[in-house]
Amino acid sequence: MNQVMAPGAEAALPASEPHEGLLSWVASVDHKQIGIMYMLGALVFFGIGGIEALLMRIQLAVPNNHFLPPDAYNQLFTMHGTTMIFLVVMPMLTGFTIYLVPLMIGARDMAFPRLNALSFWIQIFGGIVLYFSFFDGGAPDNGWFSYAPLSENAFSSLPGQNYWLLGLAAIGIGSLSGAINVIVTVLDLRAPGMSLRRLPLFAWMAFVNSWLMVMALPVLNGAIVMLLIDRLLNGNFFTPASGGSALLWQHFFWAFGHPEVYIMILPAFGIISEVIPVFSGKPIFGYGFVAASTVAIAFLSLAVWGHHMFAVGLGHLSEVFFGAASMAIAVPTGVKIFNWSATMYGGRIRFTTSMMFAVGFLLMFTIGGLSGVSFAVVPLDWQLTDSYYLVAHLHYVLFGGSIFGIFAGIYYWFPKITGRMLSESWGKWHFWLTLIGFNMTFLIQHLLGMMGMPRRVWTYPALPDWAAFNLISTIGAFLLLLATLVFIWNLFISVQNGAPAGDNPWDAWTLEWATTSPPAVYNFDRVPPVHGRRPLWDLAHPEMADEAMERAARS
Amino acid sequence: MPEISTLNPLSPFAAQISHLFVAMLVVLGAIFLLVLGIVTYAIVKYRDRPGAPPPRQTFGSRNLEIAWTLGPIILLAIIFVFTVQTMRASDPPISADDPLQLRIIGHQWWWEADYLKSGVIAANEIHIPVGQRWLLDLESADVIHDFWVAELVRKIDMVPGHPNHVWLEADRPGTYFGVCAEFCGNEHAWMRFRVIAQPLADFQRWQQAQLRVPPSPTGGAAAAGLKLFEHNTCVNCHTIAGTPGNQQIGPDLSHLASRTTIAAGAADNTPGNLYRWLKDPNSIKPDTHMPNFQLSDADAKALTAYLETLK
Amino acid sequence: MMSRSKLATSLFILSEANFFAILIIAYVYYHAIGGGGPTARNSLDPWRTGAFSVSLFASSVTMWLADRSLRRGRRRGHQLWLIVTMLLGAIFLVGQGTEYAHLILSGVTWSANLFGTTFFTLTGFHGLHVFAGLCALAIVTLVAQTGELTERRRQAFEAVGLYWHFVDGVWIVIFTIVYLWAFI
Ligand code: HEA
Ligand code: HEA
Ligand code: CUA
């Protein structure tokens, strides 16, 4: 067996400086430690963002409620959305990426380990700046897209909005440098034999995703700079009173914001593309199509931002264009859904908690995607935009999609990361409570939206059925609290007492399972040879090695 | 069965959207059931059982890939055709000589309605004649608002510096709930309004009444109230025909008593609520831009009495 | 295959290009709208700025000469050309500084009107990038004075050179749009 040295060995040097305890984390440039810190940070913020959501749900539980004053409510939904997007889903997926990509491609570390640490700390700094606003006159309260002119000095004179801008600028710069690091790592540090066409799908999607970040995040930063200039230097970019355009901000924000929503789903697609094959005992169905559809989604996502602006009066012509482009995204996404289903078909499916979350993802994300298509049908958007139907859509794709995917990934890779298994019985409780709580919270919001309930209202009149439906939604949110507590409890006990995992508890195939759990600082002693997409499968079944089988199947 | 308002259209425009919506719900539901069916079948049939054979290693199928790429493309192409058709039907093009009837101006957090033909200025309650197709001009005095009456008309933003137009029509007489659908600051929740569609004769009667200058009360509390109105800062923000007040910073009060709610739907228009409003607007609508004048009980009573005369 | 640092620099440049694209779009969009007050036409001097721009363009040439010297192993030449590059870049910045001073004294400021806001934002961010490039060049020049020429250093030199050419290229676009377009 001809094993080889892992590429990137020289880059990993700084990690070998000995540090003890906490300092070994703070000063770390090891991609695994940084990846774990990303994930832990995201988990803490998930708790914070979740508590913000619960406070909102309490306020909305009954009509004409006065539990919260309006400005507190507005700060909550702004911080909830901003936190969940920029401090939970993005860093969580980045954490997976930073932790896994070097392992999956058989490298010792990222291409630039120090930059990697810097990217992380910049983002933490951004999060702290954002939350510091609470101590300086109140959090930002203009929603996660801070439409001008509401976000301009004339209507938001408190500094909260500035904290939002500065915090997001920092997070943007941090994620951007992280993305560049990932691209270079994938291009430069693959083990011999690991051609781009043999990349594990998670690594592939993280790679494509990083390109999307390089394209989209500078747009956010450009827009932020302009709004900051308006606010701090009395500029005129988005102030209609002095000729500025309120719509230009929307164009800029969504030219970033729409790619952003795919930035939040592509790595989750990647997780699902690893989990479903392993627990079905089959290779992914249609690797090439799953990989290529990712690229198609990334490209299309740059050209659909106008679908967030169907109500502003863009004119039918551009609305038709953006509507068609948005519908087009359903095609490559559908390709993925069908390929995942086909992977399960004819397999031998092991219902681990990870797999259950993956199947949950498949169904919940499909619901969210389909409601997305109903927005792409322009006249429906004219009715449904900015109603609770939209709130339902975004949670089905972001929670039912991204968060379910993240949970699948955590149950799948936790043994690798810690060397211990998560409890499956607690895991099943977590899954079922999440599934039920999630649907209870958000399914009914589709109806509320159709019945005319706008989003971002701190209270509402007692119209027929509104009270009952909102109460159901609130109860569902508390089930989600219970589910999350079960999850945290599971993490807590399993880190200490979980069954030892061994190198490869799931009989998985990608390179991260070839090393110890948890992996040593230098990742691999020797990288196994890579002759196909499933190196460990090929090792275990030399007579059925993938490339040969695939060639045989084709001919 | 709840009365789901987007599915309960009462104008030709909303009806077009609603029909397409129902059709889409069926199509999308069918797609979901398809995926659900495949997944359920796989889960049940292929779940790991002791002694099950090792699964066959299959890598894909070109034909299937083509099928599930082309299928959605064709379906979406059909949906697209209906999309474009419905856009035109539910938001018909406007030509230069269509007369503007009504200008709606969004304010933080109430609605001004200027009747361009008759000169009536109303607030928070928009009367229209039933069965007539009116062209509206939508503007904003401050931030972005959004005009939405689910049963009658699509959402359309009111963007400062970017006027929009929309058709409004109601098939049947009635009162329809409207609401601001774009987040516009603290009291976005209580930026509601009503569209009251009336038979033409009733509408004209209403319009005549709105044009009348309200008679000044000559005695009692109401007359004292009028004095208070004229000598307090009220006139800096509000209009009452026949008084020095002619500003539109707050709603036009000339015919306040003819409205069903105050403060853009935050409370019913009763003497008690009006009194409470004048004493402490925040108690009815927190963070409203109407200031609290710390009026004495007597002054507030007098003002209420006066405002109640403004039929 | 590109060197690792050159690859990373190229990606960074791609992101910077996207950033500038947004600022340029804002400038062009408002240019089309116009409005009262100062405009590019009535407040800018394309000849004067053109002269300083030549200095920046020339610095790209000297940067290229520096790279070439390095490739040919002439380390003194490399160092000299780097210094010339820095000087030329600095001249450009001085030109921009005096231009700003002149404009601001005559009442053309950030907040004056849309032209002021978009003009200062766009050219100001470019100026900041030139300044950052100068800092990078200064470090590189200092490093070049000392010690061995390792592969790592060679890559760093290359990367800074690439970045400098980019800053220069962006100015060609900005100069054309802001200074030339207004006068045709
Ligand atoms: C993870 C994030 C994520 C993802 C993946 C998506 C996916 C999609 N989204 Fe969503 N979207 C958001 C997050 C996301 N969205 C958020 C956060 C907002 C709100 C922002 C805000 O205002 O706060 C939003 C808002 C939003 C709007 C604006 C609504 C409005 O403001 O009025 C629109 C409009 O077109 C839209 C469309 C779509 C479409 C067409 C997809 C498609 O990609 C979906 C594709 C998937 C499928 C269609 C399902 C699977 C496919 C098949 C089974 C094949 C067969 C299907 C067909 C033939 C139809 N989304
Ligand atoms: C990934 C993204 C994400 C996620 C996971 C969630 C999760 C949830 N969201 Fe969120 N939501 C958004 C993204 C997300 N949301 C966005 C982008 C918006 C739009 C914002 C805007 O309009 O600007 C929004 C808006 C939004 C609204 C609309 C507000 C409005 O328009 O007025 C509502 C209302 O019900 C809501 C509810 C919830 C609920 C109940 C959850 C629940 O699922 C939460 C469940 C989690 C918990 C209950 C956490 C449990 C806490 C602990 C266990 C504590 C442990 C402590 C530590 C670890 C420190 N969300
Ligand atoms: Cu006006 Cu919301």
Ligand SMILES: [Cu+2]
């Ligand atoms: Cu979008």
